[in-house]
Amino acid sequence: MGRHILEKVILNKNGDRMSKAKNFLKERMREDFKLIGDVDEKTLENVAQAWMNDKTNSKHRYDFIQREMPQAEKILDMASGAGTFVYYGLLNGYDVQGIDPEEWKDEFNKLKAKEYNYPQEWQNKFINGYGEDLPFETNSFDLVSSYQTLEHVQDVKQCIVEMCRVVKNGGGVHIMCPDYRSTYEGHYSIAWIPLFPRKLASLYLKFRNKNPEYLKTLKYTTSKNIRGYIIEIAREQNVTLTIIDINKKNFEGKLSSKNLTFFKNLYFLYYAMEYTYRLFRSEMNVNYLIEVNK
Numbered sequence: 001m002g003r004h005i006l007e008k009v010i011l012n013k014n015g016d017r018m019s020k021a022k023n024f025l026k027e028r029m030r031e032d033f034k035l036i037g038d039v040d041e042k043t044l045e046n047v048a049q050a051w052m053n054d055k056t057n058s059k060h061r062y063d064f065i066q067r068e069m070p071q072a073e074k075i076l077d078m079a080s081g082a083g084t085f086v087y088y089g090l091l092n093g094y095d096v097q098g099i100d101p102e103e104w105k106d107e108f109n110k111l112k113a114k115e116y117n118y119p120q121e122w123q124n125k126f127i128n129g130y131g132e133d134l135p136f137e138t139n140s141f142d143l144v145s146s147y148q149t150l151e152h153v154q155d156v157k158q159c160i161v162e163m164c165r166v167v168k169n170g171g172g173v174h175i176m177c178p179d180y181r182s183t184y185e186g187h188y189s190i191a192w193i194p195l196f197p198r199k200l201a202s203l204y205l206k207f208r209n210k211n212p213e214y215l216k217t218l219k220y221t222t223s224k225n226i227r228g229y230i231i232e233i234a235r236e237q238n239v240t241l242t243i244i245d246i247n248k249k250n251f252e253g254k255l256s257s258k259n260l261t262f263f264k265n266l267y268f269l270y271y272a273m274e275y276t277y278r279l280f281r282s283e284m285n286v287n288y289l290i291e292v293n294k
Contacts, residue, residue, distance in 0.1 A: 021111035022052050025082065028104050035217075036188055037210040051082035052112065058088040061147065068246070068289055069172050072142035078131050078163060079149035083109040086125055087118065099129045131159035139168045139294075150177040151221045157229040164233060164241065164292050173290040180220040182283040187214065191280040195220055223286045230290060242291040247271075 026048045033039045050057050065072055073095055077085045080098025082105060089096035100106065110123045129135050131146070132155050144163040153159050163173045178186060185192040188210050196204070202212040227243060234241040252264050278284060 019052070019115055021108060021115050022048055024111055025051060025108050028108070035211055035214040051084060054084050054087035054091065054112075054116065056088075058085040061085055061145065062088060062092065062094075064174070064246075065143065065145075068174075068244075069143055072172070074140070074142050076134075076136070076141045076144045076163075076166065078134075078144055078146045078159070079152070080109075080126060081105055083112065083126065085145065085147070087113075087116075087122070090118075090122055090125065097125050097127065099127045099131070099134065101128065101130050103128055130154075131162060134162040134166050136166045138165050140166045142168055142171045144171075144173045146173070146175050146177070148177055150175060150226070151180075151219050152217060153219065156219055156221060156226070157233070160226075160229050160290075161233055161237070164237070164239065164290065167292045169292065169294045171292050173292065175226060175286060175288045175290070177221045177226070177286050179222050179284040179286050181222050181224075182278070183280045184278065184283045186283045187218070195222075221286060223288075226286050226288060230288075240293040242293070244289040244291065246287040246289055247285070 026044060029044055029048060030039055033044065065075070075089060075094055075096045077096065077098040080086050080100045083098060086096045086098040086109075098109075106126050106128055109126050112118075113123045127135060131149070131153050144167055146159070146163060150156050150159060160173070160175070167173055180196075181194040183192055183194060184190070185196075188205065188208075190205075190208060190210065193201075193204075198215065201215060205212040205215060223245075230241050230243055233239075248267050251267050251270050252261070255261050255263050275284060
C-alpha cells in the first residue's frame, strides 16, 4: 500500500526539527541505555532512525518469509518493539499483529501511526503481553516471528511452547537470537567469553565501565539449548516440530548456486571459519525455522 507520510515536527532543545514520535523514542531509549552503560548519542540516533523507518527496516525479515514460508499471511511478531515489522507487513498486505511487554513501545507506535497517517485500526494491532502466556487462541497464525527476543524472556522454553501453540498446523515459528557461545556480546558491544560465568562477567563489565545490571536480564541462549527445548516440546506435546537450521540451509544454497554441492558436508568447517572471522567483534546467531505439524 503506497501511502504519503505526513511528518509533524517539533523543536528539540538544540533547535533541530524532530518528529514528536522520534523525540519520545529517543528519550525512552536514552533511559534504557543507562542500564547498559554510557549513552552513545550517535548510536542512539542511528537506532532511532531505523525504528522510525517502517518502509524498509524490516524488509529483510519479509524477504525471508517470502522465501521460506510464502503461504504465510497472518503473522505474529513476538516482542514487536518499535513496530517496524508490523507496520511494514501492514503496508505490504499482510495481516500482522505485535505483542510486547513494554507499554511505552505501544505508546510510541501509536504516536508514529498518527504522524505517518496510518489507518486508525492499525493502532489496535499492538498488544501488551508476555511470550510465556500469549493472549491468542490456539492455531491463530500462519507464522510467529521471534527476532532477537528469546535472550530477554523469563522462560525460554515456555515461550517456544506458546509460539508453537498459536501457530496453525503446517505453520512455522522463526527464531533468531544470539548464540552465547560467541566471543562478542551485542547488547554491550563488547568482547566476551563464551557462556561467560555471570559473577566473572559482572566484574569484567565493571572493569570496562559498563553497567552489569543489564546482564541480569539476559538468558544465555545457544543453538544447542534452543534445539533441546524444541525436541522436548515435541515429545511432551505429541506434535511434530521439524527444525530447519537456516544458517546451514543458506550455506548449502550458496554451494548449490555454484554447483559445489559435494561440499555440503563441510558445514562444520564453514562454521568454524565464520566463528574465527567473528572472534571478539561480532556475535554468532541461532537462526531456526520450526515447521509445526499437529
